[in-house]
Amino acid sequence: MIDNKLKSILLSVQKPARYTGGEPGCIIKNKEDIDVHFAFCFPDTYEVGMSHLGMKILYDAMNKQDNIWCERVFAPWTDMHAKMKENNIPLYTLESKTPLNEVDIIGFTLQYELSYTNILQVLDLSGIPFMSKDRNENHPLIIAGGPCTCNAEPVADFFDIMALGEGEFMNIEICNVYADCKKKGLSRLETLKALSKVEGVYVPSFYDIEYKEDGTIKSVNPLYGAPVPCNKAIVRDFANHPFPTETVVPMLTAIHNRAMVEVLRGCIRGCRFCQAGFIYRPFRERNVDMLNQGAYDLCKNTGYEEVSLTSLSTSDHSQLEKLLDDMEGWTQEQKVNIALPSLRVDNFSESLIEKTTKIRKSGLTFAPEAGTQRLRDIINKNVTEEEIEKTAKIAFAGGYTHVKLYFMMGLPGETMEDIKGIIDTAQKIIDIFWSMPNRPKGKPEVSISVATFIPKPFTPFQFFGQNDSELIKEKQAYLLECAKVNKRIKVSYNDPQTSIIEAVLARGDRRLSKVILDAYKGGAMFDSWYECFKYDVWQKAFADNNIDTAFYANRFRPYDEINPWDHINYGVSKKFLIEDYERSLQAITSKPCNKQCYNCGANKLLGRACFEYNKN
Amino acid sequence: MNTTRIKFQKVGLAIYFSHLDLQKVMQRALKKSGLPVWYSKGFNPHIYMTFTLPLSLGQESLCESFDFRLNEELTEAEILKAMEGTLPQGIILTGAGAPDYEAKEIKYALYKITLYGDREALKKAMADYEAAEKVTVIKQSKKTSKEVNLKSEIRNLQLTGEEEDSVTFTALFPAGIDYNLNPALLVEYFRNNYGIDANATDYLRQNLLNEKLEILQ
Numbered sequence: 001m002i003d004n005k006l007k008s009i010l011l012s013v014q015k016p017a018r019y020t021g022g023e024p025g026c027i028i029k030n031k032e033d034i035d036v037h038f039a040f041c042f043p044d045t046y047e048v049g050m051s052h053l054g055m056k057i058l059y060d061a062m063n064k065q066d067n068i069w070c071e072r073v074f075a076p077w078t079d080m081h082a083k084m085k086e087n088n089i090p091l092y093t094l095e096s097k098t099p100l101n102e103v104d105i106i107g108f109t110l111q112y113e114l115s116y117t118n119i120l121q122v123l124d125l126s127g128i129p130f131m132s133k134d135r136n137e138n139h140p141l142i143i144a145g146g147p148c149t150c151n152a153e154p155v156a157d158f159f160d161i162m163a164l165g166e167g168e169f170m171n172i173e174i175c176n177v178y179a180d181c182k183k184k185g186l187s188r189l190e191t192l193k194a195l196s197k198v199e200g201v202y203v204p205s206f207y208d209i210e211y212k213e214d215g216t217i218k219s220v221n222p223l224y225g226a227p228v229p230c231n232k233a234i235v236r237d238f239a240n241h242p243f244p245t246e247t248v249v250p251m252l253t254a255i256h257n258r259a260m261v262e263v264l265r266g267c268i269r270g271c272r273f274c275q276a277g278f279i280y281r282p283f284r285e286r287n288v289d290m291l292n293q294g295a296y297d298l299c300k301n302t303g304y305e306e307v308s309l310t311s312l313s314t315s316d317h318s319q320l321e322k323l324l325d326d327m328e329g330w331t332q333e334q335k336v337n338i339a340l341p342s343l344r345v346d347n348f349s350e351s352l353i354e355k356t357t358k359i360r361k362s363g364l365t366f367a368p369e370a371g372t373q374r375l376r377d378i379i380n381k382n383v384t385e386e387e388i389e390k391t392a393k394i395a396f397a398g399g400y401t402h403v404k405l406y407f408m409m410g411l412p413g414e415t416m417e418d419i420k421g422i423i424d425t426a427q428k429i430i431d432i433f434w435s436m437p438n439r440p441k442g443k444p445e446v447s448i449s450v451a452t453f454i455p456k457p458f459t460p461f462q463f464f465g466q467n468d469s470e471l472i473k474e475k476q477a478y479l480l481e482c483a484k485v486n487k488r489i490k491v492s493y494n495d496p497q498t499s500i501i502e503a504v505l506a507r508g509d510r511r512l513s514k515v516i517l518d519a520y521k522g523g524a525m526f527d528s529w530y531e532c533f534k535y536d537v538w539q540k541a542f543a544d545n546n547i548d549t550a551f552y553a554n555r556f557r558p559y560d561e562i563n564p565w566d567h568i569n570y571g572v573s574k575k576f577l578i579e580d581y582e583r584s585l586q587a588i589t590s591k592p593c594n595k596q597c598y599n600c601g602a603n604k605l606l607g608r609a610c611f612e613y614n615k616n
Numbered sequence: 617m618n619t620t621r622i623k624f625q626k627v628g629l630a631i632y633f634s635h636l637d638l639q640k641v642m643q644r645a646l647k648k649s650g651l652p653v654w655y656s657k658g659f660n661p662h663i664y665m666t667f668t669l670p671l672s673l674g675q676e677s678l679c680e681s682f683d684f685r686l687n688e689e690l691t692e693a694e695i696l697k698a699m700e701g702t703l704p705q706g707i708i709l710t711g712a713g714a715p716d717y718e719a720k721e722i723k724y725a726l727y728k729i730t731l732y733g734d735r736e737a738l739k740k741a742m743a744d745y746e747a748a749e750k751v752t753v754i755k756q757s758k759k760t761s762k763e764v765n766l767k768s769e770i771r772n773l774q775l776t777g778e779e780e781d782s783v784t785f786t787a788l789f790p791a792g793i794d795y796n797l798n799p800a801l802l803v804e805y806f807r808n809n810y811g812i813d814a815n816a817t818d819y820l821r822q823n824l825l826n827e828k829l830e831i832l833q
Contacts, residue, residue, distance in 0.1 A: 001629075002629070004732060004816050005816075007815070007816060008813055008815040008816040009815070010632060011632075011673075011674045011815040011816075012815045016632040016633075016673070017632045017633040017637065019632075020629045020632045021629070021705075022628075022629035022630070022704050022705030022706060023704050023705075024641075024644075024645070024648075024701075024702060024703060024704050249644060251633040251637045251638075251640075251641050251704055252633065252637060253637070253640070300648065300650070301648065302644065302648065303643070303644030303645060303646070303647035303648035303702065304644065304647075305644075305647070334647075335655060335661055
């Protein structure tokens with residue numbers, strides 16, 4: 001399996017266990033017993049990929065099928081990349097060490113735009129042509145899934161198909177249709193035609209894009225009867241849909257090294273900047289008994305000491321308190337810690353903090369997102385000043401001294417007053433600490449992390465032009481100036497250069513695939529890693545292809561312009577997005593989905609209303 | 617409360633993760649096993665675990681072990697049964713029960729080492745080493761670096777086999793709580809002076825021995 005040459009290489013790179021597999025919980029099958037050999041690729045390092053719940057869910061779902069073997073593959077870090085190239089070692093799957101070009105299907109999960117060059121790295125190390133049009137029946141089918149497929153037009157030319165939406169059923173159907181086509185000996189084109197009939201499958205080459213002289217899209221013309229719009233797939237009965245109770249447990253410490261159960265999917269909040277909040281609609285919550293039993297089994301089967309109740313907004317599960325009560329007995333007995341990674345400031349209660357910190361205390365993180373009430377109303381982050389203060393009080397009374405706050409800058413309607421508001425908020429929290437007679441020992445610390453806002457498809461802010469880097473730099477400088485008031489306030493923010501690339505790719509079109517390819521050829525890889533990001537390489541790739549980044553990132557997009565993602569349907573309609581953007585311009589908030597329905601359209605995927613509104 | 621020793625091999629794929637990772641792997645394995653493991657009292661209860669002798673990444677071993685405590689007395693068969701299916705590939709359990717020797721008794725480790733490269737060059741390296749009066753290398757630790765004479769520390773070096781592209785030998789290296797000599801130091805010496813590929817070397821720790829050179833079982 002691992003010969004002497006590979007062994008020598010593995011022992012010369014950092015963390016060789018990234019490339020060996022063999023973890024407890026990994027699935028080994030016999031190649032003779034299966035119809036479809038699937039390589040699931042997370043195009044980032046092993047530790048990042050192994051922290052990802054989606055991969056665990058699909059690994060489990062596919063491997064439960066006798067005829068499918070799903071293996072894992074990750075992007076080799078730069079040291080391993082160089083060694084593999086130098087020694088002509090093809091990239092292989094972790095379970096069976098099969099070279100990637102010998103599997104049937106390679107499925108990439110696209111979690112963030114800055115991982116796009118690593119898709120090319122993986123294809124390159126596997127000796128597979130980059131462009132879909134250059135591949136034939138002898139090559140694996142290259143498919144994409146994950147949130148970025150809602151507008152993966154910039155990488156459309158690299159993929160044979162894209163799986164839109166949720167993969168629990170769709171991936172299995174794709175495998176079965178593929179197996180059927182393979183048995184019949186169908187051509188690549190005929191196989192793609194058959195696959196295009198699967199719910200959620202988008203075949204980029206079946207859509208011909210015509211552009212206007214000004215660079216915007218003139219029309220999208222479907223071929224071979226491909227659907228317009230192309231709908232995403234969802235799991236309708238999510239409440240009772242099983243989730244993995246056994247997962248691969250890495251020997252290396254992954255970033256999130258703990259058991260994870262997904263308590264709900266979708267989000268009722270409708271924060272206007274948040275792509276996940278719209279593309280994972282409709283909101284569905286899982287049955288509490290199933291969650292409790294599943295969490296128990298998962299901890300027992302993995303040996304993890306911590307279980308995370310994961311979702312976009314865990315405290316919005318209508319029966320969270322019951323779940324925590326049910327879990328209390330066995331988690332204490334088994335010495336398992338419960339983590340709630342995504343709490344909301346507005347419904348964070350004292351009993352919640354008590355239940356989650358009985359065993360171990362960690363830092364506390366909240367996301368007000370904006371520094372003033374006016375701006376929070378614009379972005380529909382329905383959190384008030386009082387709620388932030390109340391939360392800080394509960395946290396301090398609960399023994400925490402360190403509070404971390406997330407904010408964004410470059411939001412629609414933002415002024416310098418809002419930037420100052422970020423520091424004012426942090427200062428207020430510190431004042432609260434000192435004003436409390438029952439404060440914990442020590443000094444308070446407030447870390448504020450400020451990300452540059454990137455407008456994303458399928459959000460009400462998809463029309464908005466991103467602040468250019470000059471303006472962002474000006475705002476960052478002002479933020480630092482304001483932060484001088486108190487040395488207990490620690491400020492961090494991200495590099496505006498990566499935000500530009502992200503913004504261009506997020507709302508880009510197919511003309512960018514050439515740019516990404518040129519960037520990769522110029523040495524761009526692991527762009528989300530500070531130490532690897534090469535802005536000059538990207539700048540050159542844009543220039544060589546006559547691409548103006550401002551056209552994609554900084555320009556306001558009129559409502560009637562055809563966006564590159566308009567022929568894709570993730571549930572929420574463009575009509576709704578326009579209405580909600582209009583509301584934001586007047587700083588009018590939208591209520592959570594369970595209080596009022598704004599007819600976003602996501603319930604059509606469900607085939608029924610998301611909530612029983614007459615119940616209360 | 618019963619102190620229990622689990623004996624295991626660390627071979628094949630398991631050589632690629634470190635001693636620190638191994639500790640966490642074993643902790644999770646014990647948790648998964650459902651065995652009545654004793655936890656330390658206090659604010660942060662944890663499994664009390666001590667490893668007999670750490671093993672470097674990249675080396676195989678047939679004689680690894682660690683101690684932990686059980687709240688009940690269990691037979692070897694019961695313990696091994698409970699541990700089934702909890703471990704990564706390449707960690708193979710070979711026994712469980714009351715500890716039969718103390719870690720401080722360990723004085724030597726018997727290694728079987730295979731060097732890869734041109735056979736004649738490898739044989740010359742070995743012959744030169746055997747003929748030398750003194751072979752000094754620099755031993756680095758976290759704080760200090762000092763010179764050691766390998767000839768006076770490594771004992772019973774014996775050539776045991778040769779192939780087209782390799783030679784194999786066994787030798788005793790100082791090991792234990794007080795003093796350790798990693799066999800990689802000898803291999804590095806060969807690499808620096810004879811250009812062999814040190815990373816391709818096979819290391820197999822076969823036995824641990826006491827001061828009288830008796831095998832500790």
